[in-house]
Amino acid sequence: MRIAHVASEMAPFAKVGGLGDVVLGLCRELQTQGHQPTVVLPLYGTLDRTVLGPLRRLDQCDSTVGDSTIWSTDYEGLPLWLIEPKDGSFDRPSIYGWPDDVERFSQFSQAAWRWLARQPLDLIHCHDWQTACLTPLAAGKMPTLLTLHNIDYQGACAPEQLEPLGLLNEDNCLRAGIRAASHIAAVSPTYSREIQTPLGGRGLDALLRSRSQQLSPVLNGIDTTYWNPATDPLLTSHLDPDGPLPFKWANREALSNRLGLRFDPSRPLVGVVARLVPQKGIALIQAALRHTLQQGGQFVLLGSCGSPEIQAQFESLQEGPDLQLCLTHDEATAHQIFAASDLFLVPSLFEPCGLTQLIALHYGAIPLVRRTGGLADTIFDLEHEANGNGFVFDDPTPPAICATLSRALHRWHHTPQDWTTWVRQAMRQDVSWRRSATTYANLYEQLVDSN
Ligand code: ADP
Secondary structure (H helix, E strand, O other), rough: OEEEEEOOEEOOOOOOOHHHHHHHHHHHHHHHHEEEEEEEEEOOOOOHHHHHHOEEEEEEEEEOOOEEEEHHHHHHEEEEEEEEEEOOOOOOOOOOOOOHHHHHHHHHHHHHHHHOOOOOOOOEEHHHHHHHHHHHHHOOOOOOOEEOOOOOOOOEHHHHHHHHOOOOOOOOOHHHHHHHHEEEEEEEHHHHHHHOOOOEEEEEEHHHHHHHEEEEEOOOOEOOOOOOOOOOOOOOOOOOOOHHHHHHHHHHHHHHHHHOOOOOOOEEEEEEEEEEOOOOHHHHHHHHHHHHHHOOOEEEEEEEEEHHHHHHHHHOOOOOOOOEEEEOOOHHHHHHHHHHHOEEEEEOOOOOOOOOHHHHOOOOOOOEEOOOHHHHHHOOOOOOOOOOOOEEEOOOHHHHHHHHHHHHHHHHOOHHHHHHHHHHHHHHHOOEHHHHHHHHHHHHHHHOOOO
């Protein structure tokens, strides 16, 4: 199958969150399975071109809003088409957060369609609101699949903003995309159900219910080539045949030295890596942090704060030998925290799929999660379920997370052999894209056949 993935992010060079990981991981696995994916991205001014192959200018593509230049290159053998609008609207220090985001990404989607319409392709796969409004442009001409990674972000706008695309009376990129896509995917079975309810639908539930026959859940995986504890270039010590314990200790020591944590193997290390936005359960993270320190554990957090208020809350916490906070986005520190932590927290209020609990398993950090969205589909309680691989709580309240944290810390201290077994099992679990990429490929085939 020849598939164009049109997206606003791709790891590692244009990544804000999980979307970037998904685009890279899924496309690489599709390549492994014999398909031909090409990723279509904006040519961001901040993009690190040193990791890409040479850029070749392919074409000039006009759109109603302005001209764009199409470039071709590759990232480690994965072909890319990069679209550069003439007005320089992607030459900014960050990918999102600009008042004209809807115009920038709708213009990108339109230029992408003008280019893709002339290419020999079987299908176009769009991701989230940023590229959703390509699907009405392609309707009736080429099959499209739209994956919903997080419907909290919808690209809401004034109707005039989408008029240049020929979309009249539309005030929401995601809604326009859901209406027009040949098929829709949601990133986990539980999220797929949640978004069809008034509580989880964010105003789109009725539309999603009306399209439920064309809505399929496809669980995300992780790119196990990029996230590989045996070779990860961002770690100083790697997994070897001696098993997980030397790997965990060596990385714990390296991280402690780097961040100024006391290296003390008699204390458990609890880790968090997240965008610190309300979705991620800010109050629950803070309650767990205090509880861990009270229980004699150590806590390390890496998070880019979503607002000045959240930033101020975390900055007011007193760091020390058992608590380190890195309030930034840093790829290397993220990898090192996954490798060093004993327990990894994901107490989200909602979570479409979540990748960090899967990375944590793969790097031998036992996940402690709230039962919601994709967390409910991937993590099962070690003390309550036969297929257990983590610790799970339900209520989004400090007492609920602290009680579960106490259970986990108790097991770390008192049944270390069980803990080692769990770490071994976690690292062996298949969290790769293999199965889900096959599910996507089967969907592509059905869509092409029925077109
Ligand atoms: P979301 O897409 O909502 O941010 P996911 O769990 O799907 O959540 O994906 C998060 C991805 O972003 C993971 O690869 C995680 O390691 C990474 N990440 C999140 N916050 C940071 C940070 N502050 N620094 C580096 N990487 C981060």
